[in-house]
Amino acid sequence: MEKLKGKTGIVTGASRGLGKEIARQLAEKGANLILMARNEDRLKAVKEELEKEYAVQVDIVAIDLTNSADIEKAKEQ
Secondary structure (H helix, E strand, O other): OOOHHHHEEEEEEEOOOHHHHHHHHHHOOOEEEEEEEHHHHHHHHHHHHHHHHHHOOOEEEEEEOOOOHHHHHHHHO
């Protein structure tokens, strides 16, 4: 069931809870992901989990979306 193979999804709040579950659902359907959240260690764990389980590409961005400096930094990545 890889309806999203070749597509890329961006998920904020992806280190836990609803954001993590949304990321999981997208990965299950074959989407590559860009995951964003404040906690880099949790993001790394989610990245490893999803890449291993679903064989998708996952990039992470540790960011506080309420901080404009973080948003500018993320644009450069």
